[in-house]
Amino acid sequence: MMPSVFHFVSIILFIDLVSSGRVLWKAKERARAIRQQTAKQHVLAHAVRGRIEQQLDHFSARNTETFSQRFFVNEAFWDRPDGPVFLYIEGEGPLSEYSVLAGHHVVMAEAHGALLVALEHRFYGSSIHPGGTETQNLQHLSSVQALSDLAVFHQYVHQKYDLSRRNTWISFGGSYAGALSAWLRGKFPHLIYGAVASSAPVRAELDFSAYNKVVGRSLMDERVGGSERCLNIVREAFRAVEAVLRGGNTTKVGVDFVCCDPPTSPEDQVELMQSLADMFMGSVQYNEEGVALTIAHLCSFMTNQDSAGGQGEEPYSRLVKLAELYRTLEREVCLDVSHKHTIHSLNSTSDGISGYRQWFYQTCTEFGFYQTCEDTSCPFSCMLTLQTQTQLCPLLFGISQDALPTNIAFTNQYYGGDEPHSQRVLYVNGDIDPWIQLSVVQNGSSVDGAIVIPGTAHCADMNPTRPGDRLALHQARKEIERHVAIWLKSAAWENMV
Template sequence: MPFCFLVWPSMAFQMNVLLLGKGTLFVLFCVLVAGEGRHHGFRRFSQLQESKGSHVCEELWFTQKLDHFNGADSRVWKQRYFMNESFYKPGGPVFLMIGGEGPANPAWMQSGSWITYAEKLGALCLMLEHRFYGKSHPTVDLSTDSLRFLSSRQALMDLAHFRTRMGEARGLTNSQWVALGGSYPGSLAAWFRLKYPHLVHASVATSAPVYATLNFPEYLEVVWRSLAAENAECPVLVKKASDTLVGFLKDPTTFDNITKDFKLCSKLQIGTEMDSAYLLETLAGNFMDVVQYNEDNREFEGVVGGNITIKVLCGVMADTSLGDPYARYAAVAHLMMDTFSLKCLDVSFSNYTRDLSNTSWHGPAAGGGRQWLYQTCTEFGFYQSTDSPNQPFSGFPLGYQVMQCAAFYNISAEQVAEAIAQTNEYYGGYNIRSSRIVFPNGSIDPWHALGITQDITAELPAVFIKGTAHCANMYPARSQDLPQLSLAREHIFLLLQQWLKQ
C-alpha cells in the first residue's frame, strides 16, 4: 500500500524481523510505507520485501533540523527523498507523497494511481521518507531520549521545510502542491493541508485514521464483519477456535500439544498473562493482516502473500476434513508460515521484549517496530484489543497493549491517555475544518472506523469504496478491480483536476 500501516507483535512483526535481515523494506504506508506492518498500527511491514525489477530511482538527501520547535538547537540531519520528473510540465502541480512508519519504497516512483494522475496533469513527483524510518536517521540510536524527536508534528515541519526549500531551489514556490498518503501518511496528508494551508493546495488522505483513540476494539469488529461478508460462519468458526485455544492455555498439560500444533520454535511456556496474550495476538494477526490487505495489488512493490485472501482463510476454516475449528485455526497458521517461508513460529514474549528493547539502528525492531510503538504510546494509541464481545478473538486486552509503553519507554497509562487527548485537540479528530482534502476509505479495511467515511463539506468529501481494503485506491489499476474501485480512482482524479483550477 503505498503507505499503509500496521499492528504489533504477532506473526507479522516476527516475519518482519526475519525479513529485515534480507534488506527488506518495512512497509510503506500507502505511499511508501504502509503502515499502518505489524506494529500496533497499520500491520503491513512484515509482508513487504525489497522491490525487485527495474524500479531504479536515485536516492536524494535533504538537510533537516533535528528539532523544529527549538530555535536554540542547531543540530541537523539528512532525510531521504525520491523524485520523478518524467511527467512534469512547466506550470504543472507538484505531488508530494508522504512516507510513513517504514522505509520509502522507490517502486512507488514508477507506479500507482498517483503516477497515473501525475502523467495526466503534468506533475512533478516527490516522495519524502518519514524521520526515524528507512534510512532517515536523525539520531545515533533509538533510545527513548532520541525518540523524543519522533512525532507527527516534527514530521509535518519536515514536510513544510522540505516544501519551502525545494520550492525555492527549483522555482516551484508558486506551484500548486498536492500532498498524498495512505494510512498514517494519509493522516499526515490531511493534517499538512490543515496546518499549512499556505503551502499545500490540496490533499488525498487515503485510509487515514484521523481520530486517535486509546482503545480500538472496533478494528476486530470490522474483521468479524469482513469475514462474515465472505461466509457468515467464518468468524463464528474463528471464535470457536480462539476460545478453544484460550481454554487450553489454562491447562499446562496441553502446552506440548499446542507447541506441536502451531509449530512453535520452542516449547510453550506461559508464566504471565503477557505470554498468553502475545501468543493469542500473534495467531489472530493472521486474520487481521489478511483482512486489512484483502485482494490488494501489492505485488509490484515486492510484497509476499498477496494470494492469501479472506476467501482463502475462510475456505480453510470451513474445511471439515482438517478436523475441528481449532485444528483448522492451526492449519491457517501453517499456511501463513509456508507462505513466508517460516520453519517455526516464535511466540516468546521475552524474545519480543528483547527485540523491542534494542535501541540500535541495527536491532531487529529498527525497521519500524520500536519507532511506531513509541508513536502509539506518545500520540495515537490505536490499540486493537479484544475488549469487545462483537469480534472473534480473546486474550489480548487493552492492558496488555498499554503495558508495553511502560516497559519499553517508561510511559504510564495516564500519560498515554493524555497524549492521545492532546493529539485530537491539536488536529481536531473527526472534526476537521479545512478544504480541498479527499478521504478515500474501503469498507473491508478495519481502519475506516477511525476515518472520514461521509462528506464533511463539499470541499472535504469522502470516497467510501464498498468491498475494498486498506489503501486500495492507491495501487496500480488492474482488470480484476471492482467497478466501484475504478470509479473511485476516477472520482479522485476529477476532484484533483477541479481543485487545481482553483
C-alpha cells in the first residue's frame, strides 16, 4: 500500500506541459484524465461542441486544403446581446469541454456575463489533418498558423452569434497557450481587447538550462517544504548513479531501478537519467497543483524524514525507492529506458492525439526549450546535454541542428521575446515554476501588467479557488479579476464614443 503522503490531494484543471521527457509527458496525460474525471463530479452545465473548417495553410492561395478544428461553447452566463466573449486557447494537447465549464476564467465569465468559447490547437487532439503527423505535413504546424486559426474562429463566432463591436473579447491561456494568448493580442489587437497569459514562455530558448536551475532552487525553498539538505541529497543520488554507470555495472543499475532492459548503451543511460530527473521536475513544476508528490513530500522522502524513505539509507537507495513509487503510481511493471522506444514513440504517426510527436516538432522549428543539465547549478545528471536532445531533430524530421538557432531567433524576433510591446496583456507566473525564466515578470513601459505569485507553481492561477490555496494565490486571482474588470469597463467607455 502506498504511503498516504502520495495521495492525490488536488486536481489540475488546466495543464500544458511543455517538455520533451517521456515521463513528464505521461504525467501530463494522466493529470488530464484525472482532471476531467473529477470535473464531471462538480460541473452540472454542458458545453456545446462544434467544428470549423480551417485552411491548412493560411498564407498560400494555391493550397486549398482544409482541416476540421474542434471547439466548445458555453452560453450559460452570456448576457445577450452585448456581453463580452472570453476565449480559452488550448495548447499542445486535446481540448476538453471543461475548458468552458471550469476554471478561474469561467468564474470571471459568470461575474461579467461572458460568452465562453474555446478552440483546439491545430494538429492536436482531434483537430488533425488526415496524415497530418507525417513529417511532410507537419510544415503546417506552427504558432503563426495557430494564431490565424484563432482569428478565423473569431470571425466565425462573430457571425454565428451576431456579435458587434460592443462584444469585448478577452483571451486566456496557460503555458504554451499562455504565450499564444499574449501573441494573439499582439498580432490581432483589433480582435482581442485584452489577454491573460499564465505561465507563458514567451521567449524561445535553445538551451533552457535555467529550467533545472530553478528546479534546484525550488527544491531548497523552505516556503514549499524544500531544504538545502534535500537539494544536496538529490545531487548526491544522481552522482551515485553516474558513478555506477561509469564503473560499467549497468546490470546493477538495471536491477535496482527495475528497468525493462539494462541501460547498456550510452543512449539508454541518458534515457534513464532523464526519466529520474523528470520525476523531480514534474513535482516542482506542478507543486501543490495536482501532482501526487509535492516538493514537501519529495524532500521529506529523500531526506529520510518520511517512514517510506527508510532511516539511514544512502541517497542512491532513496532514489531507487522513489523510482519504485513512480512505477506504483503509473502502474508500470518496469521503467522503460530504451532509447529505441523513445524514437519509436516520436516516429509514430498513429498516436497523434497524445501530441508527443507534434510538440517535439515545434521545439525543433520554433522554440527549443531543451531542459539541459550541463550547467553546474543543475541538480541532476550532466549526461542530459543539448546534443542528446537536439540530435533528434534531424533524426525524426530532417531538421538540421545547425538550423535550430536561426529558427528560435526568428520566433523571438517575430513575437518580441520577453520584451513585448503589446498593451493590455497580463502575465501571471508562480515563482517556483521553472518556466518563469522565459516569461515576463516585471512591469515596464511596454508591459501593462505582471504578477509573480510567491510559493506557487505552473498555471496555478487558472484553477478555481480551493480550500488550502495559499493567500498569495487568492490575492493574485483578485488582481487578475481587477485587470479584467478594468479592461471591460474601458472597452465599454470606448464603445460609447
